[in-house]
Amino acid sequence: MDSVGVAAAAPDAGPGPAWQSKCPWGAPSTTSISCSLADVMSEQLAKELQLEEENAAFPEVVAVAEGPFITGENIDTSSDLMLAQMLQMEFDREYDAQLRREEKKINGDSKVSISFENYRKVHPYDSDSSEDEVDWQDTRHDPYRADKPTTTPRRGFIGKGKDITTKHDEVVCGRKNTARMENFAPEFQVGDGIGMDLKLSNQVFNALKQHAYSEERRSARLHEKKEHSTAEKAVDPKTRLLLYKMVNSGMLETITGCISTGKESVVFHAYGGKSATEEKVIPPECAIKVFKTTLNEFKNRDKYIKDDYRFKDRFSKLNPRKIIRMWAEKEMHNLTRMQNAGIPCPQVVILKKHVLVMSFIGQDQVPAPKLKDVTLSSEDMKKAYSQILNMMQQLYKECNLVHADLSEYNMLWHDGKVWLIDVSQSVEPTHPHGLEFLFRDCRNVSQFFQKGGVAEALNERELFNAVSGLNITADNEVDFQAEIEALEKMNEDHVQNHGKKLSTFSSDGDPPIYDE
Numbered sequence: 001m002d003s004v005g006v007a008a009a010a011p012d013a014g015p016g017p018a019w020q021s022k023c024p025w026g027a028p029s030t031t032s033i034s035c036s037l038a039d040v041m042s043e044q045l046a047k048e049l050q051l052e053e054e055n056a057a058f059p060e061v062v063a064v065a066e067g068p069f070i071t072g073e074n075i076d077t078s079s080d081l082m083l084a085q086m087l088q089m090e091f092d093r094e095y096d097a098q099l100r101r102e103e104k105k106i107n108g109d110s111k112v113s114i115s116f117e118n119y120r121k122v123h124p125y126d127s128d129s130s131e132d133e134v135d136w137q138d139t140r141h142d143p144y145r146a147d148k149p150t151t152t153p154r155r156g157f158i159g160k161g162k163d164i165t166t167k168h169d170e171v172v173c174g175r176k177n178t179a180r181m182e183n184f185a186p187e188f189q190v191g192d193g194i195g196m197d198l199k200l201s202n203q204v205f206n207a208l209k210q211h212a213y214s215e216e217r218r219s220a221r222l223h224e225k226k227e228h229s230t231a232e233k234a235v236d237p238k239t240r241l242l243l244y245k246m247v248n249s250g251m252l253e254t255i256t257g258c259i260s261t262g263k264e265s266v267v268f269h270a271y272g273g274k275s276a277t278e279e280k281v282i283p284p285e286c287a288i289k290v291f292k293t294t295l296n297e298f299k300n301r302d303k304y305i306k307d308d309y310r311f312k313d314r315f316s317k318l319n320p321r322k323i324i325r326m327w328a329e330k331e332m333h334n335l336t337r338m339q340n341a342g343i344p345c346p347q348v349v350i351l352k353k354h355v356l357v358m359s360f361i362g363q364d365q366v367p368a369p370k371l372k373d374v375t376l377s378s379e380d381m382k383k384a385y386s387q388i389l390n391m392m393q394q395l396y397k398e399c400n401l402v403h404a405d406l407s408e409y410n411m412l413w414h415d416g417k418v419w420l421i422d423v424s425q426s427v428e429p430t431h432p433h434g435l436e437f438l439f440r441d442c443r444n445v446s447q448f449f450q451k452g453g454v455a456e457a458l459n460e461r462e463l464f465n466a467v468s469g470l471n472i473t474a475d476n477e478v479d480f481q482a483e484i485e486a487l488e489k490m491n492e493d494h495v496q497n498h499g500k501k502l503s504t505f506s507s508d509g510d511p512p513i514y515d516e
Helices: 043-057 080-107 170-183 202-227 237-248 320-340 378-397 434-451 460-468 477-498
Strands: 252-261 265-272 285-291 348-352 355-359 411-414 417-420
Touching (some): 170 202, 237 355, 285 320, 378 460, 434 477, 460 477
Antiparallel strands (some): 252 265, 265 285, 285 355, 411 417
């Protein structure tokens, strides 16, 4: 295509000497600038014009640098990967420049500014970006700290006349209090005051300081409680160490896992090992009952142990750890009494602090179902009721105990008979609330079997008289309970006047207790 002239041609110079054409006082000769259509449509020209407009609109913004990768003089462009990386770097630089322009446009002269640093492109092959860029967090100004340390003069004030400023100035104290918040614990959230001239009064700062200290102490207590207590389906380090010792000594072969959780304990299944002595036989499957040490459920259960003459002298409400150990020891003694009387119950293997090892009621890691979860025929229900009635009478007369929490939740059905579990709260009839606990057990048993369709089931008052051997004749439940409370009062007065009642069992034949 022929070139198109865009400017008029200059007139031809007339004939004359050469010095006239070079005269400095002469009129300058106008030269015509011609460009082709290809130059007008050039992308490089359009880009230069765009950069000129951007520099005119944003003079402080540094233009996008064009490195040697644009010209291709020093880089081998024969590789497609290198070309792709170069194009990506160019795109990233243009994108970052656009973000800087948007950031400056939005912020302007505002004291509160925003930053798009998190949206910038950081290319792994861009070697110049790490050197040119500086983290904005390292350069930000902290308004709470002066650039140079200022000292308060001995006289306690600065300035003269109306410009005097003392150390008790409200603004000075407010800024100092704001700076002191940095000394609070990291867990205490004080907020972000960067860029704000905050001033805290002494009253507000003292309140925040006291709250920070209280939160720190509370956090320490919770951490200590978590480290030294058993939780739901978990054990604390001390309990874990006790279990490890049992396994290492060969008493237990292995601990398979948790099989039951309750309000006061967690029960694990384990396979028995070999005993150190030939007299003691460890069952093939064992149940490990770990009493929880959080005391969340023991706060209202001290009445079961503080009035029991067996533990009354050792009861201390100020030492929770000992209370839990006594609770485990109490269940061990009660199970031993029941075992000696022939009542179906778990066999005690060993007691170590708050960990009680017993025989497992079940088979192949599957625990026996509770009476509330099993579906029995009418004949089995009658058989179960007859067994429970005999066990309650044996428990009261031969073992001198009251279960105190007997219900379908604490009775298991295994091998065609009922097994009693969870006797840690069991007390003797001489307990100040022993008869009251017995009447509650009779009510639970009577209601369960009456709902199960057992016609021979006695009501709670008849069952109470049948178990205890007392003949309380009352027409209604209120009078019946009143007579029970009167008997408990008489029994308590008798115990206080004549001393504690001697147990009918001089020795329970208890298994060994290890406190180490």
